[in-house]
Amino acid sequence: xxxxxxxxxxxxxxxxxxxxxxxxxxxxxxxxxxxxxxxxxxxxxxxxxxxxxxxxxxxxxxxxxxxxxxxxxxxxxxxxxxxxxxxxxxxxxxxxxxxxxxxxxxxxxxxxxxxxxxxxxxxxxxxxxxxxxxxxxxxxxxxxxxxxxxxxxxxxxxxxxxxxxxxxxxxxxxxxxxxxxxxxxxxxxxxxxxxxxxxxxxxxxxxxxxxxxxxxxxxxxxxxxxxxxxxxxxxxxxxxxxxxxxxxxxxxxxxxxxxxx
Amino acid sequence: xxxxxxxxxxxxxxxxxxxxxxxxxxxxxxxxxxxxxxxxxxxxxxxxxxxxxxxxxxxxxxxxxxxxxxxxxxxxxxxxxxxxxxxxxxxxxxxxxxxxxxxxxxxxxxxxxxxxxxxxxxxxxxxxxxxxxxxxxxxxxxxxxxxxxxxxxxxxxxxxxxxxxxxxxxxxxxxxxxxxxxxxxxxxxxxxxxxxxxxxxxxxxxxxxxxxxxxxxxxxxxxxxxxxxxxxxxxxxxxxxxxxxxxxxxxxxxxxxxxxxxxxxxxxxxxxxxxxxx
Numbered sequence: 001x002x003x004x005x006x007x008x009x010x011x012x013x014x015x016x017x018x019x020x021x022x023x024x025x026x027x028x029x030x031x032x033x034x035x036x037x038x039x040x041x042x043x044x045x046x047x048x049x050x051x052x053x054x055x056x057x058x059x060x061x062x063x064x065x066x067x068x069x070x071x072x073x074x075x076x077x078x079x080x081x082x083x084x085x086x087x088x089x090x091x092x093x094x095x096x097x098x099x100x101x102x103x104x105x106x107x108x109x110x111x112x113x114x115x116x117x118x119x120x121x122x123x124x125x126x127x128x129x130x131x132x133x134x135x136x137x138x139x140x141x142x143x144x145x146x147x148x149x150x151x152x153x154x155x156x157x158x159x160x161x162x163x164x165x166x167x168x169x170x171x172x173x174x175x176x177x178x179x180x181x182x183x184x185x186x187x188x189x190x191x192x193x194x195x196x197x198x199x200x201x202x203x204x205x206x207x208x209x210x211x212x213x214x215x216x217x218x219x220x221x222x223x224x225x226x227x228x229x230x231x232x233x234x235x236x237x238x239x240x241x242x243x244x245x246x247x248x249x250x251x252x253x254x255x256x257x258x259x260x261x
Numbered sequence: 262x263x264x265x266x267x268x269x270x271x272x273x274x275x276x277x278x279x280x281x282x283x284x285x286x287x288x289x290x291x292x293x294x295x296x297x298x299x300x301x302x303x304x305x306x307x308x309x310x311x312x313x314x315x316x317x318x319x320x321x322x323x324x325x326x327x328x329x330x331x332x333x334x335x336x337x338x339x340x341x342x343x344x345x346x347x348x349x350x351x352x353x354x355x356x357x358x359x360x361x362x363x364x365x366x367x368x369x370x371x372x373x374x375x376x377x378x379x380x381x382x383x384x385x386x387x388x389x390x391x392x393x394x395x396x397x398x399x400x401x402x403x404x405x406x407x408x409x410x411x412x413x414x415x416x417x418x419x420x421x422x423x424x425x426x427x428x429x430x431x432x433x434x435x436x437x438x439x440x441x442x443x444x445x446x447x448x449x450x451x452x453x454x455x456x457x458x459x460x461x462x463x464x465x466x467x468x469x470x471x472x473x474x475x476x477x478x479x480x481x482x483x484x485x486x487x488x489x490x491x492x493x494x495x496x497x498x499x500x501x502x503x504x505x506x507x508x509x510x511x512x513x514x515x516x517x518x519x520x521x522x523x524x525x526x527x528x529x530x531x532x533x534x535x536x537x538x539x
Contacts, residue, residue, distance in 0.1 A: 014272045067281030067388055087281045092388075095271035103271055131487035155384040160396045161273075183485045200405065201398035204374040207387035220473075220503070224370050227408070228477035235408040238415070 002027045003082045005035060009047070010089040013098045019087065026077050032088065033061050033072035036100075048099035056213055059147030063100050064089045069149040069211045091152040104148050110168045113196070114175055115254050118187040134183045140221060141178040143214040144171065150208035150218060156201045167198035170208035174222040180229060190230050191253030199226060279390040286386035294379040300514050307521055308353040313528040314338070320430040320447075321454045321534070323524040324461065324517055326354045327427050340430055341423075358423065361416035368410035370473045371507045414474040421462075421469050428462045431455045434539070450539025457523050461516040468509040471502035 005026045008019040024039045033051055040047045052058040054073045061072035066080075066087055080086060094102035119128065151169040152158065168176075176189045176197060193199045208218045216222075232239055280286070307314075307325050314326035315338035322329065322338055330344040331354050344357075353359055366372055377383050384391045399407050432455050433447045469475070480496025483489055502509075527534050 010274055010276065012274065017274055064281065064388065066283045068284075069388060084283075087283075089276060089281060090274045092273055092276065094273065096274040097271075102274075133486040133493060137486070153387050155391055156396060156398060158388070159384070159391050159393075163396065181484060183487075185484075198398075198400070200400035201396070203377045203383065203398050203404075204370050205378055205384060205387075206374055207384070210387050219374075224473045225477060225481050227370075228411075228473060228481060231408050231411045231474070232477065232482055236411045 005077065005080075005082070006085040007035070007039065008085055008087045009036075009039070009044075009100070011044075011047070011099050012096070014096055017096070017099075019089075028078075030077050031073055032063075032065055032070075032075045032077060032086070035077060036072060036088070048097070048101045050101045057145055059145035062091055062147045062149050062152065064091060064152075069153045071147060071149070071213050074213055091148070093152040093154075093158045094148075104151075106164060107146070107148050107151060107169070107171065110172045110197075111175070113168070113256050114172060114179070115187050115189060115192075115257055117179060117182065117185055118254070119184045120186055123184070128184050130183060137181050137221075138178045140216055141174050143216055144174070145214060146171070147213060149211045149213065153207045153211045154202075155205070155207065156198075156203075163198070163201060166196075167201045170202070170218050170223060173197060173199055173202065173226060174216070174218050177222040177226040180226065187254035188251050189254055190226075190233050192256045193226055194230050196256045199223070199230065202227070280386075280388055282386070282388060286389055290379045290382070290385050293375050296511075296514075297376065297379065300518065303518060307525070308355065308359065309350070311350065311354070313525040314354070316454065316524055316527040316534065317435065319434045319452060319454055319527065319534050321458065321524045321527060322427050322430065323521040324424060324427070324465075325359075325521050328357055328423050329354050330357055337435070340426065358420050361413060362420055364409070365413040365417040365420075365469075366510075368407045368413055369510065370410070371510045373407060375510075410472075411474045411478075414469070414472055414478075417469050417472075421466050424462050424465055428455075428458050431458045448539060450536065452534040452536040454523055454527060454534045456537075457516075457520050461513075461520040464509065464513045464516045467502060468506070468513045470499060471506045471509055473503065473506070475499055476503050 002025050004023045007022045007024055009022060010017055011020045012018060022039055022043055024035050024043070026035055033049070033054060036047070036049055040049065049061065049072070051061040051073065053060070056071055056074040059071070062069065063072050064070070065072070065075055069091065088100065090096050090100045091102045094104050094106060097103050148171065151171050154169055156167050157164050157169060173193065176193050179185050179187065180189050180193075202223055204219055204224065206219045209216070209220070212218060304325065307323075314323045315321065315329070315335050317335065317337045320337065326334075326338065328341045329338040330341055331339075331348050332343040332346040333348070334343070334354055348354070348356065378385060382392055383396065399405050432449060432451050434450045435447055476496065476499045479499050480486070480489065480492040483492060483496075486493040486496070526532060
């Protein structure tokens with residue numbers, strides 16, 4: 001049985017915009033993206049929405065629904081009451097292009113700064129073998145669909161635009177952690193994680209984990225282990241003692257990709 | 262001739278509301294702030310009280326006074342001996358352990374997230390604008406010092422051993438005293454107090470071992486799990502425990518309070534310990 005849902009949708013572009021009220025039909029089993037498409041088809045043909053797979057796998061329809069960063073295609077209308085007014089806005093952390101579409105190129109720029117996978121050059125393609133227990137750890141991070149909801153909700157850049165230069169955000173710190181844990185990778189990204197990508201800005205409030213539609217434990221399995229790896233390099237008294245009596249070899253950190261910063 | 266306007270400057274959507282969340286997002290922060298404040302107030306009062314921290318007949322020593330190494334400690338409480346004759350009243354008897362226990366909790370990854378949200382409101386909840394004009398996180402002093410969690414973890418392991426020693430004593434009460442009171446005889450026995458201390462020590466060990474630093478040291482730091490099967494197995498067990506780190510953080514605060522309260526009441530003769538054996 002359908003009903004008319006009350007929607008407040010942010011309409012505008014980079015110059016200005018405002019929340020506009022609509023009433024849109026909702027049918028059983030629909031998600032927010034379905035309702036926005038009906039709004040587009042019946043009342044606001046110029047409404048801009050980025051979307052693609054409608055299955056929670058492409059990461060395109062990231063938006064904020066009643067203030068929470070979510071995927072439009074994975075948010076069921078049945079989670080709201082029929083009398084509730086739904087407020088739908090674009091992601092706040094990124095510049096808006098139009099209506100619900102934002103410019104997420106900040107994320108691509110950050111991705112290019114990370115030194116890529118660096119295997120041992122003496123191992124020829126096809127020779128390297130990984131066991132399942134080694135695969136499992138980084139496999140979790142590979143579930144990322146690049147929706148950037150974690151980047152959007154992280155207060156370090158959401159509330160402080162000035163930090164975008166020095167903080168890569170949870171998605172790319174997770175990428176650094178993934179490479180750092182990869183058994184075939186030989187680069188040492190601990191120094192750049194802290195100095196160039198701003199891991200120290202993270203205060204572990206776990207909002208990135210809370211909004212991840214793939215349920216990746218970003219904080220517990222990537223950010224904190226990365227912080228611990230840096231602590232092992234710089235702040236562990238036993239490691240320091242070991243280095244003084246030459247029990248541990250000194251390693252040199254790999255620099256960020258030149259010319260990308 | 263067609264006029265082409267410049268593309269608009271790319272800026273964020275102008276939304277003045279601090280948040281558009283409609284759920285009660287403020288609840289969690291308020292509950293955490295209230296509970297932590299109550300606990301800190303209780304613990305502060307207790308460590309400076311200087312009384313009712315040891316129940317002599319039962320050998321119950323509250324964790325807030327362990328190890329009691331001052332010459333002013335009541336007889337029987339100083340199982341590790343008197344390291345110094347006396348200390349000023351502003352220094353707690355457990356001055357050897359308390360700074361490290363406090364440091365371990367203060368730098369704990371769970372507590373950091375909790376009090377950043379509850380007290381510093383940075384952020385108060387996800388997608389709620391924080392009230393500060395600037396933010397540098399843990400990149401400079403004093404907050405960069407939170408990286409010393411590893412050091413505090415090592416100290417917490419030592420303190421957990423001391424707590425275990427207190428547990429042994431709690432199962433080894435005084436069974437006889439010479440008429441002049443100088444010679445005590447001990448034997449195995451336990452009461453409700455011993456069981457409360459046992460539960461507290463088990464929970465403290467679980468909290469300590471579930472720490473993210475422990476998870477890293479035992480196996481998280483490895484690149485090749487497959488080359489270190491024993492450490493991989495340990496890492497898996499610690500990871501299982503680590504999932505409950507938040508729950509253990511709160512449970513241990515409760516168990517510390519309950520243990521201290523019980524020993525305080527027994528030591529103050531509010532009621533005798535209910536003995537189960539000997």
